[in-house]
Amino acid sequence: MRYMRAIRLIGLFTKVNIQNLAAYRFDMYMRIVVSILHLISELIGVYIIFSNTQDVRGWKWQHMLVLVGVYRTVAGGIRIAIVPNMRKLLEDIREGTLDFVLLKPVNAQFLVSIREIVIYRAVDVMLGLSIATYGCIKLTGQVPVAQAIVFTATLAAGFMIVYGVWLMLGTLCFWFVRVQNIEMVFWNVFEAGRFPIDIYRESVRWTLTYLIPLAFITTVPARALISGDMTASPSTVAWGFGLAVVMLIVSNRFWRYGLRHYSGASA
């Protein structure tokens, strides 16, 4: 019963957003153009690298294309809901309008996570998935169903990890109200995900896998789509799922802690 209502609410917010796209048509086109420019520059980057070498620590250009595709999919996908909602949360904390969220008879975390939906960012996702698929096909001529399923699952796990990170960053703003660009913490680290984490030295690779799970957001899903000995190992995939679950739990706990602080409850 409750899940039906939740789904209906998400549907409503999406519908409302789509209906009002017309008012922001120009912005929308601009943003899509910028996304395409980013993608082109990323592809040019791959071209430049592979004009100088055949192989970067085992990653060939086809592998790299898959990664570029995954990176773009994630960069765009998080801008559909995660980024706009967290930005709104920061604004609400700053302006004091978070109170209105807290007065609603709906779970606050749920509400602040779904009320903004920027649907046209799905274009990024489609572009990214196309590039990733192209890279995969260039490698083996096909996309095996099993591979596609694991790929989708690891991608989903990656998104859950990103959501957890953003929620925690947003929650931090209960204390650091003025740091409006706290999202830069994410983007700065995400920058390192443009390339496979294998290019980094051992210590950095370890950090980006176990301390800051960037690997599970970009490299692991990319590997999942690649077959052969570059593919993601089952243990890695399992780690990713486990991490996603842990992230969701930890971020939820932190959010509740932050809310209690905000409303002056004794911690």
Add this chain to the structure above:
Amino acid sequence: MRVIVRSFAAFLRAAVGTMLQYRGEIILWAIWGLINPAVLYAIWSAAAESNVDQTLAGFSRGQFAAYYFCIMIIGHFTTAWDAYELGYLIRSGSLSSQLLRPILPIWSALAANMAYKITTLAFVGPMWALFFWIVRPTFDAAPWQIVLGIVATMLAGLLNFLLGYVVALVSFWSPKLDAVGEAYFGIGMVFGGRFAPLAALPGILYQAAYILPFRWMYAFPAELMMGKIKTPAEALSGLTIQLVWLLGIVFVFRFGWKAAVRHYSAVSG
């Protein structure tokens, strides 16, 4: 002239104060300038491994480290954001009040730009030292190369600031053109030798890089500072070319600015 000097000093002081107030946010912005070159160093040095002599486009691992170390520093001193900000200033109407002042808005923009570079130095400086310590770059530079490299960096900073500002003038005709800043930045990354040293650029990109101004903002000062430019003659001719570009852009700016303000007063004011 005196008005400009006095106002500039005042803008600088005010901008430094503001930056210190928002130091949290500003440091978050500055971190990108540390991470991006570090990531690129990582990919290029990894790419070099697959070649027999462990070099790529004439750069060894240590030289890539040196190059990106320099790019990190130069990138900091050439930071400019007007290509993004001018459109916003126009849309919000803040530009109108700036236009009422007896000096050009570009001076306060320049002051803010310099204030940023100065105030973040306390944070990024140690980070540069840390990067240096971790990657152990191979430096091959004589003192004169480093000194000229510093001069080249300062010119590069002015060059990027000015060119970025000129490009931003497009916003007067279309204030919502946020893509312009992004495009300018992206082109600078490739043709300026930030994404890859110019020697690594394939065919047509390499040729384009040599006629565009961007290499004089990043690649040239970096190559100079790390010792890749061997003769003083080469170095000095490079500095001269920087100056020529600078003067050329100042010239374009004067024209462009007048046209922009005329359009602005006609349309909105």
Add this chain to the structure above:
Amino acid sequence: MPQIEVSALTKTFRVPEREGGLWASVRSVVRRKYKEVRAVEQVSFTVEKGEIVGFLGPNGAGKTTTLKMMSGLLHPTSGACSVMGHFPWRRESTYLRRISMLMGQRSQLSWDLPAMDSFLVHAAVYDLPKRAFQETLDELVTLLDIRDILKKQVRTLSLGERMKCEICVSLLHRPDVLFLDEPTIGVDITMQARIRDFIADYNRRYGATLILTSHYMADVTALCKRIIVIDHGRILFDGLLGDLSARLAPFKVIKIDLDHEADGYDFAALGDVLQRQERKIMLRVPKKSAPAVTDRLLRDLSVLDLTIEDPPIEDVISLAFGRKADEPQPAGVSK
């Protein structure tokens, strides 16, 4: 059994002390200094169903904090509060459905969407049955006269129109208790009167309990039979409007600009001298004597400019209740 029971409600905040200057900022990174602010202290009262109660007091008096504790947004530091049998800060879904809050200074409508879209979202969030929502919407839209602006983006509406839409959205779920925090702030006089009329009318029709805060006397006196005066976190008065009027001696503040020094003139004989600066004098006189004093001043002196104003509510309250910042609560608070 009262609908709302508040007893010994207290809220203290720990606020970091922020000094200016570079050195202080550096120091504060290492050691934070905190200040304890007593926003609400030992506040007690009860409210029956359907009452309209006004909280009156200057800015920072604790009115909004009290309201936030009653609506569940803030946890009290100590004391008890129950509204319709619920403890507000538990934020139970069944409680939240029955209350609503309108904040004059903040908007809950989505800026970029037409008001109607915000109403639909509201209906979904409160899980309102379609028929009931439609009926309530029709009634409210008619009463507030906003049918024509429902499809316009909220950012394009005037302040008054936006206010009406805010009121509408806060009532869509037919709350039993409505909290109004400074509802008429920033709005022009005509609109203030219209909002007050609507609120009074709503209370008559649906019997909803209304708790209203304001620092405008007019808001409170026009709507509320029962008034609670709060200052510095404490209740100074809780009773009927009529009794309050008797306590508040109305004053006026007369400001004059002279074109000559009037050193010898005995202003103190006419009223309380609030300020005296060469040729500018500020005089506080009882309302009734204002015309006579004005007459005297104009006849005796060469006056360049003269204005007659209401004193700020802080002065009215401190004059009426003779209280300053940290004085203990007087024994006989009338009830």
